[in-house]
Amino acid sequence: MGKSDVAQPSRTQITRALLTLREMILSGAFAPGERMVELALVERVGVSRTPLRLALAELEHEGLLRGLDGGGYVVREFSHADIKDAIELRGVLEGTAARYAAERGAAARDLRGLRSTNAAIRELVHRADYESFERYVDLNECFHTRILKIARSPLLERALEGIVSLPFAGASAFVLAEAELPESREILVVAHRHHAGLIEAIERRQAGRAESLAREHARIALTNLEIFLSHKEVLARLPGASLIAPQAARQPEPA
Amino acid sequence: MGKSDVAQPSRTQITRALLTLREMILSGAFAPGERMVELALVERVGVSRTPLRLALAELEHEGLLRGLDGGGYVVREFSHADIKDAIELRGVLEGTAARYAAERGAAARDLRGLRSTNAAIRELVHRADYESFERYVDLNECFHTRILKIARSPLLERALEGIVSLPFAGASAFVLAEAELPESREILVVAHRHHAGLIEAIERRQAGRAESLAREHARIALTNLEIFLSHKEVLARLPGASLIAPQAARQPEPA
DNA sequence: CAGCCACATCCTGCATGCAACAATCCAGCC
DNA sequence: GGCTGGATTGTTGCATGCAGGATGTGGCTG
Numbered sequence: 001m002g003k004s005d006v007a008q009p010s011r012t013q014i015t016r017a018l019l020t021l022r023e024m025i026l027s028g029a030f031a032p033g034e035r036m037v038e039l040a041l042v043e044r045v046g047v048s049r050t051p052l053r054l055a056l057a058e059l060e061h062e063g064l065l066r067g068l069d070g071g072g073y074v075v076r077e078f079s080h081a082d083i084k085d086a087i088e089l090r091g092v093l094e095g096t097a098a099r100y101a102a103e104r105g106a107a108a109r110d111l112r113g114l115r116s117t118n119a120a121i122r123e124l125v126h127r128a129d130y131e132s133f134e135r136y137v138d139l140n141e142c143f144h145t146r147i148l149k150i151a152r153s154p155l156l157e158r159a160l161e162g163i164v165s166l167p168f169a170g171a172s173a174f175v176l177a178e179a180e181l182p183e184s185r186e187i188l189v190v191a192h193r194h195h196a197g198l199i200e201a202i203e204r205r206q207a208g209r210a211e212s213l214a215r216e217h218a219r220i221a222l223t224n225l226e227i228f229l230s231h232k233e234v235l236a237r238l239p240g241a242s243l244i245a246p247q248a249a250r251q252p253e254p255a
Numbered sequence: 256m257g258k259s260d261v262a263q264p265s266r267t268q269i270t271r272a273l274l275t276l277r278e279m280i281l282s283g284a285f286a287p288g289e290r291m292v293e294l295a296l297v298e299r300v301g302v303s304r305t306p307l308r309l310a311l312a313e314l315e316h317e318g319l320l321r322g323l324d325g326g327g328y329v330v331r332e333f334s335h336a337d338i339k340d341a342i343e344l345r346g347v348l349e350g351t352a353a354r355y356a357a358e359r360g361a362a363a364r365d366l367r368g369l370r371s372t373n374a375a376i377r378e379l380v381h382r383a384d385y386e387s388f389e390r391y392v393d394l395n396e397c398f399h400t401r402i403l404k405i406a407r408s409p410l411l412e413r414a415l416e417g418i419v420s421l422p423f424a425g426a427s428a429f430v431l432a433e434a435e436l437p438e439s440r441e442i443l444v445v446a447h448r449h450h451a452g453l454i455e456a457i458e459r460r461q462a463g464r465a466e467s468l469a470r471e472h473a474r475i476a477l478t479n480l481e482i483f484l485s486h487k488e489v490l491a492r493l494p495g496a497s498l499i500a501p502q503a504a505r506q507p508e509p510a
Numbered sequence: 511c512a513g514c515c516a517c518a519t520c521c522t523g524c525a526t527g528c529a530a531c532a533a534t535c536c537a538g539c540c
Numbered sequence: 541g542g543c544t545g546g547a548t549t550g551t552t553g554c555a556t557g558c559a560g561g562a563t564g565t566g567g568c569t570g
Contacts, residue, residue, distance in 0.1 A: 048555045061316055071522050085410045092351050155340045159414055303525045326552050
């Protein structure tokens with residue numbers, strides 16, 4: 001939303017390569033651990049090696065690729081623990097954002113913006129059609145972005161960007177497909193309640209409350225994750241699903 | 256420690272350029288806002304444009320450079336607010352690491368390692384010579400790294416790396432020159448006490464205590480920052496000092 | 511039959527040349 | 541005199557050629 005790079009999909013070859021590669025990886029075009037051979041990608045992406053390499057380096061920073069010692073990159077694989085960690089860490093950072101917002105104070109118009117966004121969300125909570133869910137995702141992102149802006153910490157924004165760029169770590173990662181899993185529908189009611197509490201906490205300068213509430217809010221995604229992992233046929237339709245490591249012979253480490 | 260890139264300073268041209276440029280920037284070879292012209296850097300660094308550009312992109316990720324819309328990079332300038340934010344955010348992340356360590360449990364040998372490191376620190380707290388301070392910095396870094404390892408969260412490590420790579424955000428950023436400012440000497444006693452409390456909290460699985468203690472521990476750097484800002488003649492000798500914006504009547508222009 | 515060495519192949523790291531874009535400066539015109 | 545247009549210069553974006561290194565394979569030998 002803030003960035004205007006989607007409007008110009010190929011203003012530069014680097015972004016073209018970046019968008020194409022990210023799309024390909026998340027859609028499962030490569031198996032986890034598969035090596036990203038530059039010359040092979042030149043054909044499939046349509047750019048030269050120079051911008052392509054820049055894009056690969058960028059994707060390594062985003063966490064989708066992993067650099068090899070001898071050079072080159074492979075597609076990363078994400079364990080369940082990785083995803084849980086990412087969600088928890090997002091909660092920590094968004095909690096910090098909420099705390100900053102409460103401590104540093106929010107302008108009246110900022111609070112109004114939060115309220116109007118959350119009011120729009122309330123209208124959609126009980127809708128069941130797909131279009132409403134798409135709209136919900138937008139509004140949800142908007143709400144989280146608003147709080148982040150109110151926190152007024154560029155560094156925090158950067159750190160959070162680095163987390164939500166990971167698959168399944170975003171605030172709305174699992175929301176979209178909830179349209180198909182009615183058992184998780186009531187979660188939206190809880191989320192709306194969390195938002196309302198956050199607004200109130202920020203308005204009343206209750207920093208501790210705001211922080212812990214935002215953390216708990218992020219943990220909603222953990223619940224959603226569990227639900228999804230027991231419905232693999234739906235999970236497979238989410239972007240990046242192919243990057244999740246099978247839970248099989250992995251040593252289970254209960255928290 | 257884990258990475259062995261310092262042993263081979265120029266194993267690849269990219270790292271050579273990266274190390275050289277970082278050194279040059281932190282030593283004040285460029286003024287904040289100055290444009291980093293590639294061709295000019297080719298001479299001064301001694302590598303070609305291709306690896307140099309990779310290094311520039313890396314430095315932008317580290318936060319030392321800022322990318323321009325039309326292309327190219329400029330040296331970033333850090334306000335006091337930026338530094339305070341970085342320190343506070345480091346506290347949040349190290350607090351999370353301490354909490355993880357307490358929640359997930361530390362092995363006996365990990366606790367022993369923490370204790371021995373902190374015991375070594377205790378020996379140095381009242382020493383005043385420069386060599387002792389250098390050793391103190393090493394041990395301090397070691398202690399923080401140990402806790403981070405015990406937390407067992409690769410993602411958290413990455414996030415923290417992204418913060419401490421900023422100038423003045425590291426755990427020992429202001430310690431080294433404390434040798435010259437006796438008024439901040441007793442801070443080391445407090446820091447040692449914090450460490451001891453952290454070990455105890457982790458051992459007793461007191462997650463909340465561990466988190467808030469680590470946060471408070473990071474705020475020591477805030478105190479040190481204030482002290483330094485009132486001793487500009489000492490501050491100037493720290494790497495990266497030239498990147499700090501003067502606090503004067505600067506017109507803040509929020510994006 | 512197993513281990514080791516040498517060779518061939520593939521891939522990445524790097525350098526350089528070319529082209530397009532942006533900024534700047536100067537000149538001409540209103 | 542100010543503004544606008546164009547030209548020139550400087551800088552980045554991109555492509556490709558080349559070389560070094562890692563890897564895998566085959567054959568030879570113990």
